[in-house]
Each structure stands twice: as structure tokens, then as C-alpha cells.
Amino acid sequence: MTGPEYEVVIVGAGPAGISAACVVAETGRDALLIDDNPSPGGQIWREQERHGSNWEAAHWLRRLQLYRVEVLRGATVIDGDPDKHAIVCETANSVSTIRYKKLILATGSRELFLPFPGWTLPNVMGAGGLQALVKAGMPISGKRVVIAGSGPLLLAVGAYLKKQGAHVLAIAEQASWARLARFGLGLPTQPYKLAEAVQLKRALFRVPYHAGAWVEAALGETVLERVRLSLSHRRWEAPCDYLAVGFGLVPNIELAATLGCKLSAGCVQVDPMQQTSASDILSAGETTGIGGVELSLMEGRIAGYSAIGDRLNAQWLFSDRERMRRFARRMQKAFALREELRHLPLEGTLVCRCEDVSYQRIAPMPGWRAAKLHTRCGMGPCQGRVCGPAAEFLFGWHCQSTRAPVFPARIDSLIGHKEE
Amino acid sequence: MAELVWISIDESPVEVEPGTTVAAAILQSDTAGFRRSVTGEWRGPVCGMGICFECRVAINGQPHRRSCQAYCESGMVVRTK
Ligand SMILES: Cc1cc2nc3c(=O)[nH]c(=O)nc-3n(C[C@H](O)[C@H](O)[C@H](O)COP(=O)(O)OP(=O)(O)OC[C@H]3O[C@@H](n4cnc5c(N)ncnc54)[C@H](O)[C@@H]3O)c2cc1C
Ligand code: FES
Numbered sequence: 001m002t003g004p005e006y007e008v009v010i011v012g013a014g015p016a017g018i019s020a021a022c023v024v025a026e027t028g029r030d031a032l033l034i035d036d037n038p039s040p041g042g043q044i045w046r047e048q049e050r051h052g053s054n055w056e057a058a059h060w061l062r063r064l065q066l067y068r069v070e071v072l073r074g075a076t077v078i079d080g081d082p083d084k085h086a087i088v089c090e091t092a093n094s095v096s097t098i099r100y101k102k103l104i105l106a107t108g109s110r111e112l113f114l115p116f117p118g119w120t121l122p123n124v125m126g127a128g129g130l131q132a133l134v135k136a137g138m139p140i141s142g143k144r145v146v147i148a149g150s151g152p153l154l155l156a157v158g159a160y161l162k163k164q165g166a167h168v169l170a171i172a173e174q175a176s177w178a179r180l181a182r183f184g185l186g187l188p189t190q191p192y193k194l195a196e197a198v199q200l201k202r203a204l205f206r207v208p209y210h211a212g213a214w215v216e217a218a219l220g221e222t223v224l225e226r227v228r229l230s231l232s233h234r235r236w237e238a239p240c241d242y243l244a245v246g247f248g249l250v251p252n253i254e255l256a257a258t259l260g261c262k263l264s265a266g267c268v269q270v271d272p273m274q275q276t277s278a279s280d281i282l283s284a285g286e287t288t289g290i291g292g293v294e295l296s297l298m299e300g301r302i303a304g305y306s307a308i309g310d311r312l313n314a315q316w317l318f319s320d321r322e323r324m325r326r327f328a329r330r331m332q333k334a335f336a337l338r339e340e341l342r343h344l345p346l347e348g349t350l351v352c353r354c355e356d357v358s359y360q361r362i363a364p365m366p367g368w369r370a371a372k373l374h375t376r377c378g379m380g381p382c383q384g385r386v387c388g389p390a391a392e393f394l395f396g397w398h399c400q401s402t403r404a405p406v407f408p409a410r411i412d413s414l415i416g417h418k419e420e
Numbered sequence: 421m422a423e424l425v426w427i428s429i430d431e432s433p434v435e436v437e438p439g440t441t442v443a444a445a446i447l448q449s450d451t452a453g454f455r456r457s458v459t460g461e462w463r464g465p466v467c468g469m470g471i472c473f474e475c476r477v478a479i480n481g482q483p484h485r486r487s488c489q490a491y492c493e494s495g496m497v498v499r500t501k
Binding site: 036037038043047110111113120121122123124125126128129130131132133134136137138139222223224353354355356380381382385386 | 436437439440441443444445447448452453454457458459461462463464465466467468469470471472473474476484488489491
């Protein structure tokens with residue numbers, strides 16, 4: 001494999017990838033930052049470059065420019081050969097091989113979607129999904145939106161949509177008040193987080209927030225018309241335009257797995273220097289565990305120092321990282337998914353949306369492999385990115401299976417790089 | 421203000437701000453069903469970030485393009501279903 005070589009190549013231009021790239025480039029080394037989106041920023045700072053208002057995002061994007069980090073936009077890393085220190089990268093009209101001395105995987109996370117009756121109706125979307133679409137120009141002003149699922153993202157999305165003029169009818173958080181209260185009591189030890197919580201609360205003034213509540217069904221003929229929620233002691237049903245549902249986040253480990261990095265509990269395993277089990281491959285941010293933007297930034301910096309062999313500067317940040325990881329663990333516990341959600345799908349509810357495979361066909365299978373073989377579940381274009389984590393939650397299966405290419409690539413990409 | 425971009429969605433002209441994705445433009449035209457699933461159900465975008473493949477449409481004759489990952493360009497021809 002030939003192609004340009006960089007000292008450090010970073011995959012994923014979210015907070016983790018950006019901070020890693022800055023640390024490397026600051027020392028005058030050449031860094032290449034690759035992302036499949038048209039602009040850097042990752043999930044949280046999406047569209048920041050065009051009309052952003054977040055000071056932290058602006059700060060980091062300015063640093064990227066200042067240190068002249070080379071950014072390869074609209075490019076997906078689909079494969080690689082760790083022995084040759086090379087990755088394969090696909091853009092809209094080309095496929096190329098790029099070589100690295102050190103590789104940092106900062107591929108972030110995606111939303112966890114769980115099946116419930118009606119979840120496949122058009123206008124039922126992810127919570128972060130709806131937010132991303134609105135940021136990309138979807139009109140939301142005056143629309144009635146119900147938000148459901150779990151985690152702090154629901155609040156961030158609610159506040160954002162309300163600011164854009166949506167009528168947020170309700171936010172249904174599946175975690176109970178008791179769990180949230182226990183988590184909330186710990187907040188004063190994190191003054192920064194507390195300020196954030198107060199701000200969100202103000203932004204969501206008059207939006208009903210229900211804890212211990214979840215979506216039972218989305219109803220409609222061919223598109224979403226009504227939503228039914230289970231609140232603690234009653235049912236709630238209302239007509240609405242959009243239902244935004246996300247049950248938390250899942251690390252994007254597919255590329256790391258393809259490159260041979262060891263996983264543990266669905267995350268890429270790293271040592272204190274953010275080094276993975278594969279030589280010269282590091283990982284940072286939500287690929288290594290869900291923890292929010294601050295932890296992603298911190299891990300990115302450590303990975304950056306680690307990649308250039310600056311142990312001392314990396315070690316300075318260990319205690320901050322540990323504090324953030326502790327907070328993340330508490331958060332995961334507070335928002336742990338409840339048993340009732342396993343029983344939401346009816347017999348005919350689809351679990352695999354690509355191949356239209358129903359719950360009743362998948363449930364009797366002994367495991368993920370058998371389900372794939374006999375029902376085609378997880379064999380569609382999303383390669384099990386949606387139904388895999390759902391099946392893992394519903395049936396307790398181990399649903400990880402990745403073979404290159406990481407994403408359905410154009411056929412010429414495959415032929416091209418295999419011939420080299 | 422930047423100039424608006426014109427695209428055609430199922431033969432109707434739609435005018436959008438530059439930087440709008442095709443998925444957002446389709447939703448602007450009040451279409452919720454983007455495609456039919458393998459058993460004929462209507463589907464629309466879910467993840468908004470390129471992983472679910474539910475938002476696939478034909479763009480300039482190219483089928484199965486993820487509309488949430490494509491930006492509108494003047495003269496683009498988009499087909500749902
Ligand atoms: C849909 C969604 C919305 C969110 N909204 C918020 C919010 O409003 N507020 C909040 O506090 N937190 C939000 N979060 C949480 C947020 O993702 C994290 O806190 C933070 O952005 C994680 O940063 P990261 O750098 O680890 O990963 P990310 O920000 O996820 O960045 C990873 C980047 O890598 C790219 N990538 C992945 N694989 C490849 C590949 N093979 N080739 C090329 N590029 C690749 C991705 O497209 C992405 O741009 C959201 C998460 C999701 C999934
Ligand atoms: S909405 Fe999921 S891929 Fe476009």
C-alpha cells in the first residue's frame with residue numbers, strides 16, 4: 001500500500017479528535033484529521049463552522065486553524081492494514097490509502113434505538129437525530145414534539161428544539177425520580193455540571209418533564225399521528241408531529257474492531273496512555289466509553305501527548321480524567337435502562353428495520369449469529385448498527401461482528417484497494 | 421444573505437438555504453415517507469448522522485443515497501419512494 005504518510009492520523013473530528021490533533025500539531029508535527037462529515041465538530045458541535053454560537057467549539061475550531069491541522073472532510077475510513085500502518089479512506093469520488101506512524105481512533109458514538117410498536121413510522125426519529133436534522137435545515141417552528149428515552153441528551157435536545165420554536169409537549173425519561181435524585185445529590189461536587197443543569201432547567205421552563213416514564217407506542221396509518229406514553233400511574237396520549245426517542249449512546253467501535261483492537265463491554269479497551277491493544281493505534285473519546293464532551297476533550301489531549309511520546313504532559317491530566325470518568329460512571333448508573341423496556345415490542349414489531357424482521361422471528365433464535373443466518377436480521381445496509389445494540393439489550397446477546405469494509409463502500413473502492 | 425439553492429423533489433421545485441441537507445429539504449416539503457422498506461412500509465430518517473440508512477433517496481439518478489449526508493446543490497434532482 002502506498003500513499004501519503006503522516007506522523008499522526010486521527011479518525012473522527014469530534015471534540016476528542018480535534019483536541020488530539022491540536023496537541024500533535026502544536027509541536028510542529030504533521031497531523032491529518034479525517035471525518036466523514038462536511039465539517040469538523042462531531043456530534044455536539046455539528047454545524048458550528050457555519051452558524052455556531054458555542055464558545056468552547058469556536059475556541060477549538062480556531063486552534064485547529066491556528067496550528068494548520070490538515071482536515072480531510074467528507075471522508076470515511078472503511079478499512080486498514082495495521083501491519084502496514086495504513087488505512088483506506090473513501091470520499092464521494094475517490095478511494096485512497098493513507099499511512100501513519102501513529103493512529104488515533106476518535107470515532108465517537110451513536111444513539112441507542114430500541115423497538116416499540118410504531119417505531120418505524122416516518123416522523124419517529126432519534127432525539128439527537130431530530131436535533132441533527134433541524135441543525136441541517138429541517139423546519140421545526142410550531143411543530144409539536146414529544147421527546148422520550150433516557151439520558152441528559154433528552155434535555156439538551158428539548159432545550160434546543162424549544163429555542164428553535166418547537167412545542168415540546170413532554171419529555172419522558174425512563175429512569176425513576178429516585179435514581180435521578182440520588183444522582184442529583186452528587187451534583188454539588190461538580191459545580192460546572194450544576195451550572196449546566198440550572199441553565200437547562202431555565203431553558204426548559206414549562207416543558208413537562210416526567211421521570212419513570214416511557215413511550216409505549218407511536219400510532220398512525222402511514223406516518224406518525226399520536227404518541228402514547230406510560231407515566232408512573234397513568235397513560236398519556238396526544239397527537240404530535242414528531243417523536244424523538246433515544247435511549248442513550250453506543251460507542252462506534254466498528255473501525256477499531258476491524259483493525260484488531262481489543263474490546264471490553266462494548267468499548268475499545270485502552271491503557272492509561274489511551275493506547276489500544278493494537279500497536280501504534282490509540283483511541284480517545286466516546287469510542288472508549290460514553291462520558292460527555294469534557295471527558296472526550298481530555299482523553300483526546302492525553303492521546304495526543306501519548307502519540308508524540310510526551311508521557312509527562314499526559315500524566316498531568318490523569319487525575320482530571322479520573323474525576324470525569326467517575327462522574328460518567330455515576331451517570332451511566334443513574335440512567336441504566338429499566339426491565340420494562342424489554343417488553344415493549346409486540347410479536348409483530350420489527351426489530352431489524354433494514355430487512356423488516358419482526359420480534360417474533362428473532363426472539364426464538366439462540367443468538368445473534370443464528371438470527372443473522374436464519375432471519376437476515378442485521379444483514380442490511382446499516383450492518384446491524386441499529387438492531388445489533390437493540391438485540392443486545394432485548395435478548396442479552398453479544399452482537400458484535402465486523403468485517404471490513406466498515407461501511408457499505410462503493411464496489412470500486414473494494415476492487416481498488418484490494419488490487420494494490 | 422447567501423443566495424438560495426433550488427432543487428427539485430419529486431418534480432416539484434423547492435428553495436432552500438445553502439448548507440441544507442437533502443433530508444432537511446425533503447422534510448421542508450412536508451414529505452415524511454422517504455422510501456419504501458423491503459416489505460413496502462413507508463420510512464423516513466431516524467439517526468440524522470448517516471448510520472441507519474432509512475433516509476435513502478435517489479439523487480441525480482443515483483439510487484440509495486443517504487439524504488441526511490448530502491447537501492443540496494443547485495439543480496439537484498431528488499426522488500423519494
Ligand atoms: C446524535 C447525537 C447528538 C448529540 N448531541 C449532544 C448535545 O446536544 N449535547 C451534548 O452535550 N452531547 C451531545 N451528544 C454527546 C456527544 O456526542 C459527546 O458528548 C461528544 O461529542 C463526544 O465526542 P467524541 O469526539 O468522542 O465523538 P463524536 O463527537 O461522536 O465525533 C466522532 C466523529 O467521528 C466521525 N467518524 C466516525 N467513524 C468514522 C469513520 N470510519 N471515518 C471517518 N469519520 C468517522 C463521526 O462522524 C464524528 O464526526 C450527542 C451524541 C449523539 C450521538
Ligand atoms: S437518517 Fe439515518 S442515515 Fe440518514
